[in-house]
Amino acid sequence: MPDQPGGCCRCCCSFIFTLGLTALFMWLSLRTDNPTCYIQNFYLPSLNQTLNNTANNSLVFELKLENGNKDKGIYYDAINLTFYDFPNKSHLMGNYTIPGFYQGHKKKATRLQLVELNKTLLSQATYPNGTANFRVDLATAVRFKIMAWKTKRHKLDVGSDVEVDNKGSKTYQKNMKLRSGASEHKRYCAQMGSLVSLVLLVFLDF
Ligand SMILES: *[C@@H]1O[C@H](CO)[C@@H](O)[C@H](O)[C@H]1NC(C)=O
Ligand SMILES: *[C@@H]1O[C@H](CO)[C@@H](O)[C@H](O)[C@H]1NC(C)=O
Ligand SMILES: *[C@@H]1O[C@H](CO)[C@@H](O)[C@H](O)[C@H]1NC(C)=O
Ligand SMILES: *[C@@H]1O[C@H](CO)[C@@H](O)[C@H](O)[C@H]1NC(C)=O
Ligand SMILES: *[C@@H]1O[C@H](CO)[C@@H](O)[C@H](O)[C@H]1NC(C)=O
Numbered sequence: 001m002p003d004q005p006g007g008c009c010r011c012c013c014s015f016i017f018t019l020g021l022t023a024l025f026m027w028l029s030l031r032t033d034n035p036t037c038y039i040q041n042f043y044l045p046s047l048n049q050t051l052n053n054t055a056n057n058s059l060v061f062e063l064k065l066e067n068g069n070k071d072k073g074i075y076y077d078a079i080n081l082t083f084y085d086f087p088n089k090s091h092l093m094g095n096y097t098i099p100g101f102y103q104g105h106k107k108k109a110t111r112l113q114l115v116e117l118n119k120t121l122l123s124q125a126t127y128p129n130g131t132a133n134f135r136v137d138l139a140t141a142v143r144f145k146i147m148a149w150k151t152k153r154h155k156l157d158v159g160s161d162v163e164v165d166n167k168g169s170k171t172y173q174k175n176m177k178l179r180s181g182a183s184e185h186k187r188y189c190a191q192m193g194s195l196v197s198l199v200l201l202v203f204l205d206f
């Protein structure tokens with residue numbers, strides 16, 4: 001019966017194919033995207049030359065967090081924000097911690113906060129023309145809620161340089177995105193790559 005092994009092989013192949021597809025769909029539905037973080041506002045009264053109040057060492061900043069996942073909520077751990085003078089993070093000027101919270105899928109959250117910066121460093125950071133450069137770093141960990149289940153913690157380490165003009169405000173009016181030093185894109189590619197090679201291996205086996 002020459003038919004028999006062929007039929008069995010075909011059956012096996014379709015089984016493997018289904019397995020591969022299932023794995024692909026599982027991966028697609030379990031895949032999570034880190035939230036996107038923006039600095040919307042960054043204002044230092046002491047650098048506002050119209051105000052003429054160098055005694056005020058406050059920084060007013062507004063952070064926006066966007067959960068872009070279609071159907072996954074996010075539990076944030078406490079969010080640590082650190083502010084340094086530019087360019088090489090040699091001086092810690094101040095820090096602020098936003099308490100952890102839960103954010104539903106496709107939701108945005110904003111936090112408008114005031115933090116007191118180190119006065120000495122602040123006066124040193126200003127260039128003669130009234131502008132200044134800073135560095136903001138954000139560190140936290142997030143867990144994703146997939147239906148009733150919580151994933152393990154994923155570290156989130158992002159930051160950006162901020163340029164402030166002589167009105168005390170950040171130069172670029174647009175939302176300023178905080179980016180990760182280690183590319184997220186690279187990690188995504190690695191995940192995708194290992195999945196593709198797994199599926200290929202399974203197919204090549206038969
Ligand atoms: C700077 O100070 C002036 C005078 O108080 C105020 O009108 C202006 O809005 C301030 N600039 C910014 C960017 O807040
Ligand atoms: C800013 O304040 C200083 C000291 O208080 C004063 O001498 C100066 O005239 C003020 N400048 C403006 C533009 O108001
Ligand atoms: C500094 O400026 C901020 C923003 O204008 C204000 O909320 C804060 O009360 C000021 N701080 C002092 C000590 O005047
Ligand atoms: C940071 O910058 C300061 C002043 O520009 C410089 O003296 C110091 O060596 C720099 N440190 C590093 C680690 O680059
Ligand atoms: C935050 O700032 C406080 C005082 O400004 C300092 O004692 C503390 O070590 C800082 N924390 C971090 C994580 O840098």
Ligand SMILES: *[C@@H]1O[C@H](CO)[C@@H](O)[C@H](O)[C@H]1NC(C)=O
Binds near residue numbers: 091118119120121
């Ligand atoms: C501000 O920074 C200077 C220089 O790093 C440091 O000597 C001073 O202790 C700091 N002040 C505060 C209140 O942290």
Ligand SMILES: *[C@@H]1O[C@H](CO)[C@@H](O)[C@H](O)[C@H]1NC(C)=O
Binds near residue numbers: 127128129130131
């Ligand atoms: C102000 O001075 C700094 C440093 O010299 C320079 O990088 C910046 O471009 C200047 N900004 C303006 C608006 O001239």
Ligand SMILES: *[C@@H]1O[C@H](CO)[C@@H](O)[C@H](O)[C@H]1NC(C)=O
Binds near residue numbers: 079080139140
């Ligand atoms: C945030 O800061 C707190 C207190 O300094 C620290 O215990 C915690 O590990 C920090 N979180 C992250 C993600 O760095």
